Amino acid sequence: GPGYNEALLHKTILVGDSGVGKTSLLVQFDQGKFIPGSFSATVGIGFTNKVVAVDGVKVKLQIWDTAGQERFRSVTHAYYRDAQALLLLYDITSKISFDNIRAWLSEIHEYAQKDVVIMLLGNKADMSGERAVRTEDGASLAREYGVPFMETSAKTGLNVELAFLAVAKELKQRAVQAPGEPRFQIHDYVASQRSKSSCCAFA
Ligand code: GDP
Ligand code: MG
Numbered sequence: 320g321p322g323y324n325e326a327l328l329h330k331t332i333l334v335g336d337s338g339v340g341k342t343s344l345l346v347q348f349d350q351g352k353f354i355p356g357s358f359s360a361t362v363g364i365g366f367t368n369k370v371v372a373v374d375g376v377k378v379k380l381q382i383w384d385t386a387g388q389e390r391f392r393s394v395t396h397a398y399y400r401d402a403q404a405l406l407l408l409y410d411i412t413s414k415i416s417f418d419n420i421r422a423w424l425s426e427i428h429e430y431a432q433k434d435v436v437i438m439l440l441g442n443k444a445d446m447s448g449e450r451a452v453r454t455e456d457g458a459s460l461a462r463e464y465g466v467p468f469m470e471t472s473a474k475t476g477l478n479v480e481l482a483f484l485a486v487a488k489e490l491k492q493r494a495v496q497a498p499g500e501p502r503f504q505i506h507d508y509v510a511s512q513r514s515k516s517s518c519c520a521f522a
Contacts (some may be wrong), residue, residue, distance in 0.1 A: 323491065325376065325398040328379045329378065330404075331380045331486060333345060334407045334408070335407055336419050338417040341406075347473045347476055353476075364435075366384070378485065378491045380491060399430040399432075403432070404437075405427060405435050406482060408440045409439075411446065411451065414452060436493075438485065439460070440468070440469060442473060444470040445475045469509060485505055485509055494506075
């Protein structure tokens with residue numbers, strides 16, 4: 320649309336403990352498939368460019384995956400620099416990965432841009448038999464930090480496109496925002512999608 324530069328790439332990063340499914344989530348979003356088994360720490364897919372259509376307008380996301388540095392707690396400041404959006408993941412079968420979200424958020428607040436778009440994702444929602452983190456606990460942590468939240472599955476694809484779409488909508492809306500105009504609210508969007516969902520995944 321007028322005033323919105325469709326050529327602009329929005330740097331989007333994936334953050335969270337090793338093993339929560341960051342690489343799998345990106346592969347599912349990019350290729351629509353799930354490759355079982357751990358990705359090697361050295362298989363850094365680097366970044367993937369994806370175009371998401373938001374109200375007929377192309378929003379280009381440049382999505383960065385870590386190369387496994389989080390295993391050594393050495394995600395560098397450079398990774399956060401210039402990121403406009405950030406998907407923060409935990410694994411619903413791992414209480415530790417959920418407890419570590421607070422530490423990730425303090426790192427984000429320290430190193431990322433102040434206005435970075437953040438989305439909290441509880442991944443591996445397909446593994447309900449091994450659930451260790453209740454949906455409502457994810458939701459309440461998200462509320463505490465004022466970030467939107469949904470549960471995803473990189474395996475089944477549940478909410479994967481939706482998570483990136485919500486982020487893309489927010490980025491686009493920020494870019495075209497005119498002063499005084501009512502603003503797209505990522506929280507409201509996530510909440511509206513919740514009512515359409517057949518399952519418990521949204522909060
Ligand atoms: P990363 O270290 O955060 O990049 O995590 P990976 O993408 O390498 O995934 C770690 C492990 O969890 C792998 O064995 C994946 O196959 C598995 N995994 C990732 N996402 C899901 C998911 O949504 N559901 C299930 N069942 N397994 C997943
Ligand atoms: Mg990985």
